[in-house]
Amino acid sequence: MSQLDLAKIEWPSPAKLNLFLYITGRLDNGYHELQTLFQFIDFGDTLTFAPNLTGDITLSPAIEGVSLEDNLIWKAVQILKTEALKQGNPQAQELGVDIQLKKVLPMGGGLGGGSSNAATALVALNTLWQLDFSIDTLATLGLTLGADVPVFVRGHAAFAEGVGEQLTPASPTEKWYLVIKPETNIATVDIFTHPDLTRNTAKRDLDTLLQQPYGNDCEKIVTLLYPEVAKQLSWLLQYAPSRLTGTGSCLFAEFDTQQEAEVVLEKFNDHTKLNSVFGFIAKGVNVSPLHKTLADYKQANHNSI
Structure with missing residues (x-):
């Protein structure tokens, strides 16, 4: 698939809902134990990626009040490159990408927009850069960015416990x-x-x-x-x-x-x-639109070989 084709693919960054949320305890470090049920909705932001080997990472448009270095998308790209370096990828330093974000989710609403953006960057670039990290690895990397990132990375509705990091796949009614x-x-x-x-x-x-x-x-x-x-x-x-x-x-x-x-x-x-x-x-x-796009991309890429 050509670079032009890659740049045209819109990768979904869906919102989530907490169908329920219960606080079951408080830990000595101040964090709260909880039980919550995550479900995705078919509405959210979209990202497009144009990979390159310049080593440069660009993200546009800028989000008012959020510096590039504080943007979870940029952070996700950086930790993905860092992990590639750790694994001895010979092209890791040269990995670059131009990212376009189409933002429709309101910020600060509890819909998980920033976490979802980070997860989409991890999942899409893992494929586009041909890094072949497992979903478990991507979820572990995502957890360093925020407690909600792993559920978006894994792409299935889930029951979360602990401080939100213990995920069990679930299939609530799709209302x-x-x-x-x-x-x-x-x-x-x-x-x-x-x-x-x-x-x-x-x-x-x-x-x-x-x-x-x-x-x-x-x-x-x-x-x-x-x-x-x-x-x-x-x-x-x-x-x-x-x-x-x-x-x-x-x-x-x-x-x-x-x-x-x-x-x-x-x-x-x-x-x-x-x-x-x-x-x-x-x-x-219950299955994230991101993972449906990932499956479609892999199938199309396989058929083009």
Whole structure:
């Protein structure tokens, strides 16, 4: 496949939802033990990669307020090159790439956009640079960038325990979701350090959790501290089971059909009358769109040989 063809491939960087999130304990180092269920949605950013052997890495467009060195995509590329050097790859120093990011996910909403971007860079460049690292290796590298990166790297809905690093593949029902982001940015540290945060929810096995109504232990604190989130959640609950994802600020309502979700989105748009409030409909998917693209790329590349 030619360099031009490679540069035209759009690699998905999907969002995730925490279908439930329970805080089951607090460790001596301040980290929290949790049980959460990750599911991808068929909505997210996209990245294109034009590999080269100049050794240079470019990323555009720039994200306002985020330096290149702090961007998780750039960090992911650097740790991938570093690992290639450690493994004695003779071309590691010359590996370069021009990356284009099409950003649609809101920042700071609990949808995992930055982590997903990093995972897409790891998975795509591992293939395009022909490094052939295993998924386990890529997930280990991803964990150094953030606790949510490995689930995006592995590409399957998962039940997470520990501090989020213990992943078990799961297959929750693939529902339709209306996702909205209130005009609020939430500082995660404020939620996890709040004295009233529930930290002793009983641990349960996945089968038990799947049979019970889903909840989010962070929701009580977020709605207490952020009235706009409380307002929008109260509105959504009129129409469907609705929750916070992660520590927010995004909320999601679940539906059995796309049509049901679209009806409520129309009501929501009438309700807010604010174009700046971000809302969209997406399908829950247990296999990441990133891994579907990876499989398609490998198949096309195999057929072209």
